[in-house]
Amino acid sequence: MSHHDPKIADLNCGDCPIRHQAVCARCETDELHQLEAIKYYRSFQAGQPVIWSGDRMEFVASVVTGIATLTQTMEDGRRQMVGLLLPSDFIGRPGRANAAYDVTATTDLVMCCFRKKPFEALLASTPHIAQRLLEMTLDELDAAREWMLLLGRKTAREKIASLLAIIARRNASLKLAAVGGVRFDLPLTREEMADYLGLTLETVSRQISALKREGVIVLEGKRHVIVPNLDRLLEETGDDSDGGMLN
Amino acid sequence: MSHHDPKIADLNCGDCPIRHQAVCARCETDELHQLEAIKYYRSFQAGQPVIWSGDRMEFVASVVTGIATLTQTMEDGRRQMVGLLLPSDFIGRPGRANAAYDVTATTDLVMCCFRKKPFEALLASTPHIAQRLLEMTLDELDAAREWMLLLGRKTAREKIASLLAIIARRNASLKLAAVGGVRFDLPLTREEMADYLGLTLETVSRQISALKREGVIVLEGKRHVIVPNLDRLLEETGDDSDGGMLN
DNA sequence: GGGATGCCTTGACCCAGATCAACTGAGCCG
DNA sequence: CGGCTCAGTTGATCTGGGTCAAGGCATCCC
Numbered sequence: 001m002s003h004h005d006p007k008i009a010d011l012n013c014g015d016c017p018i019r020h021q022a023v024c025a026r027c028e029t030d031e032l033h034q035l036e037a038i039k040y041y042r043s044f045q046a047g048q049p050v051i052w053s054g055d056r057m058e059f060v061a062s063v064v065t066g067i068a069t070l071t072q073t074m075e076d077g078r079r080q081m082v083g084l085l086l087p088s089d090f091i092g093r094p095g096r097a098n099a100a101y102d103v104t105a106t107t108d109l110v111m112c113c114f115r116k117k118p119f120e121a122l123l124a125s126t127p128h129i130a131q132r133l134l135e136m137t138l139d140e141l142d143a144a145r146e147w148m149l150l151l152g153r154k155t156a157r158e159k160i161a162s163l164l165a166i167i168a169r170r171n172a173s174l175k176l177a178a179v180g181g182v183r184f185d186l187p188l189t190r191e192e193m194a195d196y197l198g199l200t201l202e203t204v205s206r207q208i209s210a211l212k213r214e215g216v217i218v219l220e221g222k223r224h225v226i227v228p229n230l231d232r233l234l235e236e237t238g239d240d241s242d243g244g245m246l247n
Numbered sequence: 248m249s250h251h252d253p254k255i256a257d258l259n260c261g262d263c264p265i266r267h268q269a270v271c272a273r274c275e276t277d278e279l280h281q282l283e284a285i286k287y288y289r290s291f292q293a294g295q296p297v298i299w300s301g302d303r304m305e306f307v308a309s310v311v312t313g314i315a316t317l318t319q320t321m322e323d324g325r326r327q328m329v330g331l332l333l334p335s336d337f338i339g340r341p342g343r344a345n346a347a348y349d350v351t352a353t354t355d356l357v358m359c360c361f362r363k364k365p366f367e368a369l370l371a372s373t374p375h376i377a378q379r380l381l382e383m384t385l386d387e388l389d390a391a392r393e394w395m396l397l398l399g400r401k402t403a404r405e406k407i408a409s410l411l412a413i414i415a416r417r418n419a420s421l422k423l424a425a426v427g428g429v430r431f432d433l434p435l436t437r438e439e440m441a442d443y444l445g446l447t448l449e450t451v452s453r454q455i456s457a458l459k460r461e462g463v464i465v466l467e468g469k470r471h472v473i474v475p476n477l478d479r480l481l482e483e484t485g486d487d488s489d490g491g492m493l494n
Numbered sequence: 495g496g497g498a499t500g501c502c503t504t505g506a507c508c509c510a511g512a513t514c515a516a517c518t519g520a521g522c523c524g
Numbered sequence: 525c526g527g528c529t530c531a532g533t534t535g536a537t538c539t540g541g542g543t544c545a546a547g548g549c550a551t552c553c554c
Contacts, residue, residue, distance in 0.1 A: 469502060
């Protein structure tokens, strides 16, 4: 990883790729300096655990690059992913000493960590940080509730289509819906998808094959997906067509 | 309802039953006066809709007494409850003009509403309100994630046991786990339970019958539940025995 | 009283998705 | 090169919970 980010360890907040999306988004330059004083970067390789549920957490953090997952595990091994953390997403909970979920890096990951105690102090003294964190938490709550509908009521096919649509949409917005369809790499293994969707990996595989067979998606290798017609995919998600204009 | 709350409409915040749990929990008396200036009460009868998803919302609110539900509906009628709102819980999202979910009163309900615009102004100027709202939102996010595990991975029996345990625990804490077991009334119909748990009402009914048959619970009528042995019920939830010491 | 309605229960049957198992293919290492 | 591991696919079979259908039992209203 060090070859693309040779200096990530001394990255200046002003040059940070998530400067305007993360908890620090609303900070003025002086507020940013205060955050800068308590931050440090940590990197993880794809597949590495970041924290185990129940571990003491000495920091909170923002994802800078890469993807992490939040999962819960039952004693008998059943697993449910409860969050997918993308760049700018926040990890940890102010006011809580121990992690509530397992956090794992699914791709190479760089996190911007803040020591917890001083961060909590800043939260109390810097409304811009508290406001932004509230806003982000409300967004996550909405996402969690949307996921509850998926887990409780959608069919396997709808679940897969919904997951692909979420990833596709995220990439479509960046890459301006190129002609010839949206294309992206799946950041998750079949098993991780299964844990996210409340399915088994076999069902995930079968449903992906079915969508491929019917031309809704095209696969290049196992991980690279091409969506020739995004509306077609969206129809398969079970959501109402006009993506519900909130806000 | 008016016979227990003859003067709910001019209740003073100092006498409010949720004074120390709701968004206002941390407010000093002067801050409370500011909230008091923009508040008004609204009552709903059991079964009444409070807001429909997509409706313009001119207020945010706290539940004072009674229970409300948050549900999402798909075009074809599949429904998933995504939140159960108990006294002190917060309704609405600052910064959002339209409701994202259907809100329904499942019992007679009294809400303490704040006009949205001035509430948002107070949020920005009164850190005690913002802090409390952040804390409450983080708690709801945790609850939503726990529910994701239930929806994605638990069996029908575990789902029912988990729901009963949540309600039982809430009552046990109040009524100091009386000898002879916890007892409570179910605040939800079988169908509402089904919508909460991602099941059908028939399955809910069958699993409740099974728990009754096996002596895990005792029913008095359709709605009154007695849990002779809370640990026994907890074993059926699938959660790890030592309710995971967070915080 | 009797019909209507709402909530709940129970039975019979079915099917979507889980489970169990075999197999492919790519990368990796000795 | 051959064997190993890891990720994914596919088939055969099973089953938990859904679906469809029939009743039960209060409550309410004419």
